[in-house]
Each structure stands twice: as structure tokens, then as C-alpha cells.
Amino acid sequence: xxxxxxxxxLPLLAAFLMPVMARTSEVLARVTGLSVLFVSIVxxxxxxxxxxxxxxxxxxxxxxxxxxxxxxxxQLSLLFALAIPVMxxxxxxxxxxxxxxxxxxxxxxxxxxxxxxxxxxxxxIYVFYELLAVASYxxxxxxxxxxxxxxxxxLAASLxxxxxxxxGSVMMLIGIAIIYTQVGTLNLAHLSLxxxxxxxxxxxxxxxxxxxxxxxxxxxxxxxxxWVPEVYGAVSTRLSALMAGLLxxxxxxxxxxxxxxxxxxxxxxxxxAILGMLGVITGELVAxxxxxxxxxxxxxxxxxxxxxxxxxxxxxxxxxxxxxxVALHHLLVKPALFMLAGGWSGPLKNLSxxxxxxxxxxxxxxxxxxxxxxxxxxxxxxxxxxxxxxxxSQSAPVYSFALAFVLIATVIExxxxxxxxxxxxxxxxxxxxxxxxRQKNHKFADLSIASAVAVILVVVVLQIQPxxxxxxxxxxxxxxxxHYINTVFSKLNLTxxxxxxxxxxxxxxxxxxxxxx
Amino acid sequence: MSMPGxxxxxxxxxxxxxxxxxxxxxxxxxxxxMLLALVILEAGASLLLILSGFWETGVAPIILxxxxxxxxxxxxxxxxxxxxxxxxxxxxxGVQALALALILRIKYQYNTLDMDKIRQQLEHDIASNAxxxxxASAQSPDSLALARSGSMESAALATGDKHNG
Numbered sequence: 001x002x003x004x005x006x007x008x009x010l011p012l013l014a015a016f017l018m019p020v021m022a023r024t025s026e027v028l029a030r031v032t033g034l035s036v037l038f039v040s041i042v043x044x045x046x047x048x049x050x051x052x053x054x055x056x057x058x059x060x061x062x063x064x065x066x067x068x069x070x071x072x073x074x075q076l077s078l079l080f081a082l083a084i085p086v087m088x089x090x091x092x093x094x095x096x097x098x099x100x101x102x103x104x105x106x107x108x109x110x111x112x113x114x115x116x117x118x119x120x121x122x123x124x125i126y127v128f129y130e131l132l133a134v135a136s137y138x139x140x141x142x143x144x145x146x147x148x149x150x151x152x153x154x155l156a157a158s159l160x161x162x163x164x165x166x167x168g169s170v171m172m173l174i175g176i177a178i179i180y181t182q183v184g185t186l187n188l189a190h191l192s193l194x195x196x197x198x199x200x201x202x203x204x205x206x207x208x209x210x211x212x213x214x215x216x217x218x219x220x221x222x223x224x225x226x227w228v229p230e231v232y233g234a235v236s237t238r239l240s241a242l243m244a245g246l247l248x249x250x251x252x253x254x255x256x257x258x259x260x261x262x263x264x265x266x267x268x269x270x271x272x273a274i275l276g277m278l279g280v281i282t283g284e285l286v287a288x289x290x291x292x293x294x295x296x297x298x299x300x301x302x303x304x305x306x307x308x309x310x311x312x313x314x315x316x317x318x319x320x321x322x323x324x325x326v327a328l329h330h331l332l333v334k335p336a337l338f339m340l341a342g343g344w345s346g347p348l349k350n351l352s353x354x355x356x357x358x359x360x361x362x363x364x365x366x367x368x369x370x371x372x373x374x375x376x377x378x379x380x381x382x383x384x385x386x387x388x389x390x391x392x393s394q395s396a397p398v399y400s401f402a403l404a405f406v407l408i409a410t411v412i413e414x415x416x417x418x419x420x421x422x423x424x425x426x427x428x429x430x431x432x433x434x435x436x437x438r439q440k441n442h443k444f445a446d447l448s449i450a451s452a453v454a455v456i457l458v459v460v461v462l463q464i465q466p467x468x469x470x471x472x473x474x475x476x477x478x479x480x481x482x483h484y485i486n487t488v489f490s491k492l493n494l495t496x497x498x499x500x501x502x503x504x505x506x507x508x509x510x511x512x513x514x515x516x517x
Numbered sequence: 518m519s520m521p522g523x524x525x526x527x528x529x530x531x532x533x534x535x536x537x538x539x540x541x542x543x544x545x546x547x548x549x550x551m552l553l554a555l556v557i558l559e560a561g562a563s564l565l566l567i568l569s570g571f572w573e574t575g576v577a578p579i580i581l582x583x584x585x586x587x588x589x590x591x592x593x594x595x596x597x598x599x600x601x602x603x604x605x606x607x608x609x610x611g612v613q614a615l616a617l618a619l620i621l622r623i624k625y626q627y628n629t630l631d632m633d634k635i636r637q638q639l640e641h642d643i644a645s646n647a648x649x650x651x652x653a654s655a656q657s658p659d660s661l662a663l664a665r666s667g668s669m670e671s672a673a674l675a676t677g678d679k680h681n682g
Binding site: 123126127130133134137138141150151152153155156157158159160162163166167169170173174176177178180181184186229230233234292294295345346347350 | 535538539542548551552555558559561562563565566568569570595597598601604605608611612615616619620622623626627635636638639640642643645646647648
């Protein structure tokens with residue numbers, strides 16, 4: 001189990017070695033990157049299933065928690081630790097023109113993302129989050145070089161993303177400072193042990209709000225998502241797919257971990273519900289007005305992430321389960337849609353009659369958007385049903401509003417997706433013919449990704465019972481605070497930890513006495 | 518409870534720096550000045566973090582005489598936030614360097630440092646990437662300026678390549 005740390009270390013090493021290797025042999029550098037990804041996948045698969053009953057944690061370097069840094073592995077973190085290398089592999093730029101630094105940045109992204117989901121330490125999460133942020137700014141900025149997109153747009157989008165992202169990181173840092181002032185520790189399990197008495201107050205709530213907004217920049221949360229259309233419009237669809245599919249979910253996972261472990265107050269959930277439903281409604285409204293596919297998908301992604309936040313804001317394990325369902329569904333479907341949209345750039349009205357030319361692609365697209373919309377019996381329907389049912393059963397007024405917003409947003413979503421389908425299946429007009437022939441063709445790799453996702457969706461429909469069981473057990477494990485604490489501190493006496501914190505409290509009081517003298 | 522004087526000064530300074538940074542980000546349009554505001558904002562946050570482990574009467578967190586070192590009455594400052602701030606500063610410097618590099622490249626490309634103009638140009642470029650004409654650029658007086666900067670862009674590109682080579 002200890003070798004799981006390699007999924008962070010190997011890509012990190014590769015990221016910095018690859019540019020050096022490329023000086024002697026470019027092929028060697030690329031092969032190194034790919035093999036590191038394969039090794040990561042094998043490592044994760046070798047421990048797959050061992051944490052179903054009991055999560056595992058280990059202290060890095062042998063320093064014991066709470067001062068030592070721990071990795072915490074449960075079903076949730078293992079699932080995402082697997083999803084990261086798999087998705088990076090899927091969206092690996094295979095062509096020969098890509099500069100080596102893009103591969104290097106992708107490895108950095110893999111390393112930091114894996115660290116982010118595995119880490120059990122608040123400050124470590126901050127460091128990995130920043131690394132992830134820097135890697136993604138870099139990836140956005142280099143896009144202009146290796147594609148047909150305008151270089152200036154990629155740079156400007158990257159800078160605007162960087163400024164917003166850095167403000168977010170500073171907010172997160174201030175949130176961490178507040179938490180440290182209140183509790184005096186950074187280990188998540190230790191924090192969780194002390195949170196009910198020390199963070200269940202206004203200071204704790206403000207720390208949560210700061211962290212929510214700060215990390216929310218990556219998760220496309222409502223007030224801090226202005227970068228989304230700019231970045232997705234300026235970069236290749238491959239990177240958009242990776243960012244919308246994977247990176248946004250990682251940020252969500254971080255928020256959920258902190259929410260479950262540190263912030264017991266119901267106001268925290270309600271804050272998330274409010275921001276989530278505003279995201280749903282604004283995202284879907286702008287998507288409705290957008291004139292091209294990529295922009296529509298970007299804003300629909302904001303809406304879907306809002307839905308994820310609404311789902312997670314439902315109290316209890318059932319909310320976690322609904323959240324995982326809709327997040328994982330979006331993780332699969334949105335990249336596939338971006339891959340299909342890659343071949344359909346240009347205004348939507350130019351797409352009329354495309355279904356005649358390429359019936360298979362059009363059918364695939366319809367299947368995917370039907371699942372995104374939630375047409376039964378596709379998986380998206382079950383995810384949305386779970387949210388709607390549980391929102392309806394909540395008594396707090398904010399959840400009734402959320403329910404209304406989610407339903408309205410679904411109608412809007414249906415309206416614009418239906419419009420696209422109508423355009424696709426319209427009879428092609430003769431005068432449009434030359435324009436269509438200028439449409440780029442879909443790459444085979446893009447199509448196979450989308451097809452694979454469609455197959456997965458169908459399999460999920462057939463296997464809905466085991467999926468539900470798996471999600472329930474994942475939600476229960478994630479929602480179990482005591483399990484987390486016991487796992488990390490299995491060898492330590494919990495009363496010792498409480499007394500340590502009391503000692504600090506004592507010192508602080510002593511200091512105040514001295515100060516008043 | 519009364520707080521020691523120096524702490525009030527430090528807290529005021531930290532919050533003041535944060536506010537100055539945020540205000541700068543909201544009010545300034547020049548991207549380089551926005552970056553400077555970001556630096557100030559980060560400094561404020563770092564100071565806040567340091568203060569979470571700072572006691573006015575505290576001594577340096579170094580154990581001098583054996584493990585039972587610190588004499589009663591002498592409190593150590595908490596070393597953990599200091600280590601964290603060190604990390605945060607290093608990350609901050611990295612991000613600022615990246616931002617500076619981006620600003621330089623944008624200057625070559627768009628020939629402006631004004632955030633509003635950069636945003637307009639960005640929207641224009643995204644729209645033309647997607648093949649959808651931007652609705653604003655058709656009527657706005659900036660469309661002329663954009664067309665001009667387009668020709669300058671190619672010149673700037675040449676300079677940029679020279680710099681790179």
C-alpha cells in the first residue's frame with residue numbers, strides 16, 4: 001500500500017526530467033511520460049478493492065501525525081487517483097508537433113492532482129492545489145503554439161485565469177490561517193477531531209466561505225467562473241475536456257472533504273446550495289444564448305457544476321451519493337461532448353444536416369446529450385432523479401428554491417439541446433453545401449473516446465443496481481468522520497491529542513494574561 | 518482582554534495590505550499594476566498566517582538546552598505557520614514570474630497592457646476561433662483600433678520571435 005506514493009512522485013520526477021531528456025532524445029522523453037502514466041494506473045489497480053471496508057492512511061517519511069504529513073486512501077481518493085492518469089492518457093496529445101513542455105506540464109498536472117486527492121493535510125492540499133493551478137495556467141498558455149488557435153487568445157485567457165486563480169488561492173490561504181488560529185493544527189483528522197468544538201462558529205463559517213470561493217475558482221463555482229468560456233474558447237478541445245471533466249471535479253472533491261470533516265454547521269451546506277443554484281441557472285441561461293458548440297458546452301459545464309454543488313449540499317450520506325453520481329456522470333459525458341464538438345467548430349447554424357453526412361457521430365452526440373439532460377433510462381436521469389427526490393424531502397426553504405432552480409434549468413437545458421438536435425437533423429440546404437465540406441473531420445481518437453463513453457453509459461444503465469451499491473458505500477465511507485479519525489490515528493491515543501490541543505489553549509491563555517499585564 | 522500594541526499594528530497591517538491588494542485588483546486596469554496588487558494581496562495573506570502563530574513575548578522556536586529547553590514563562594512562537602508562509606512565498610514568487618512572462622508575451626501579441634482592451638481582443642479572437650463574429654466588434658469604435666493592432670500584431674510577432682531566437 002505504501003507504494004501508492006509513487007503515483008505522486010513518479011510523474012513529478014518525470015515532469016522535470018522530461019525536458020532534460022528531450023535534449024538528447026525526444027522519443028525517450030515521450031515514452032517516459034507514457035510509461036509513468038501506465039505504471040501509475042497499474043499501481044492503483046493493484047490496490048483496487050482493498051479499501052472497500054477499511055480506509056488506509058500512512059505517514060510520509062515515518063513522522064507520525066498530527067505533525068507528520070499523511071496520505072489518506074479510501075474509495076473516493078482511490079477512484080480519482082485512478083481517473084487522473086487514465087484521463088491524462090486519453091487526452092494525451094499524440095501528434096508529433098506538440099512541444100515537450102506540454103507533456104512536461106501534463107505530468108506536473110498528474111502529480112499534483114494525485115497528491116490533491118490523496119493528501120490528508122490541509123496545507124499539503126494548498127500546495128498541491130497551487131501546483132495544479134500553475135500547471136493548468138501553463139497548459140492554457142502553451143496552447144496557442146501548438147494548434148490552429150490564436151496565440152494571443154491563449155495567453156490572455158491564461159493571464160486572466162491566473163489572476164482570478166491567484167486571488168482564489170490567497171482566499172484559501174486566509175481561510176487556512178483562520179482555521180489554524182482557531183484549532184492550531186493542519187492534519188485533517190486532527191482538525192476533524194477538534195472541529196465540533198472549535199470550528200462550529202462564525203470564524204469557522206467564514207473560513208469555509210473563503211475556502212469555498214477560493215477552491216471554487218477551479219470548480220467553476222458561480223461568482224468566480226468568468227474564466228471558463230475564455231479558457232475553453234481559447235484552448236484545444238482536448239484540454240477543455242480534461243479541465244471541464246477532471247480538474248473541476250478535483251476541486252469539488254477537495255471542498256467536499258473539508259466540508260465533511262471540518263464544517264458541521266448547516267449554514268455551510270446552505271451557502272453551497274445558494275452558490276450552486278445560481279451557477280445552475282446562470283450557466284444554463286447563457287448556454288441557451290450561445291451561438292457555437294464550444295461556448296454552449298462551456299456554459300453548460302458551469303450549469304452542471306452548479307448542479308453538483310446543489311447535490312452535495314443536501315445533508316447526510318444521501319447528498320454525498322447524489323453528488324458523486326452527478327459529478328462522475330459529468331466527468332464522463334462532458335469530455336466526450338467536447339471531443340465531438342472539436343470537429344464541429346463554427347456557428348451552430350452551419351451544422352444543419354450534419355446527421356446526413358455522419359449519422360453515427362450525430363447519433364452518439366444525441367445519446368450523450370440525452371444523458372446530460374437526464375432522459376430515462378440513461379444514467380444522467382438517475383443522478384438527476386436522486387437530486388430532485390432528496391431536494392424535495394428537505395424542509396429548509398433554501399432547498400425548495402434549489403429544487404425550483406434545478407427544474408427550471410433543466411427546461412432551459414432541454415430547450416437549447418433540442419435546438420441543436422433539430423439543427424443536426426435538418427435537411428441540408430443546397431447553398432450550404434460548400435460550407436459543410438469545410439467542416440473539419442473528427443479525428444479517430446476523439447471518436448473512439450466518445451464511443452467508449454457511450455458504451456460505458458449503456459453498461460451503467462444495465463448495471464444500475466451494483467453501481468448504486470458502490471456509490472452508497474463510497475458515500476458512507478466519505479461521510480464517516482469517525483472512520484477518518486480512527487484510520488489516521490489508529491496507533492495513537494485520541495485523548496492524548498485532545499490534551500495536546502488543550503495544552504496549546506493553555507499557552508494561548510497564558511499569553512493573553514501576559515499581554516494584559 | 519487587551520491586546521499588545523505591536524499585534525494591533527501587525528494585524529492592521531495585514532488586513533490593510535489585503536484590502537489594498539483587493540482594491541487594486543478591482544480598480545486598476547493596467548495588467549502589470551494588477552500583478553503588483555496581487556503581490557500586495559499575497560503579502561497581506563502571508564502576514565495574517567504568520568500572525569496566527571505569533572506571540573509578542575515569544576522567543577525563537579529553537580530549543581537550545583536539551584529537550585526540556587524552554588524555561589517557563591518564555592513562550593515559543595509557533596514554527597508551523599512560519600514554515601507554511603515560506604512555502605506560500607515561494608509559490609507566490611513562482612506564480613508572479615509566470616504572470617510576468619505572460620504579460621510580456623501578451624504585450625508582444627496585443628500591443629497593450631490595458632485589461633479592458635485585452636479582454637475585448639480576447640473575446641474577438643475567441644469568436645473568430647469559433648467562427649462566430651463578435652457582436653460588439655462590428656459597431657464599437659474599438660473595431661478600428663483592433664484592426665490596426667492586428668497589423669501591429671504581425672510586426673510584434675516578428676519581434677517576439679526575434680526575442681525568442
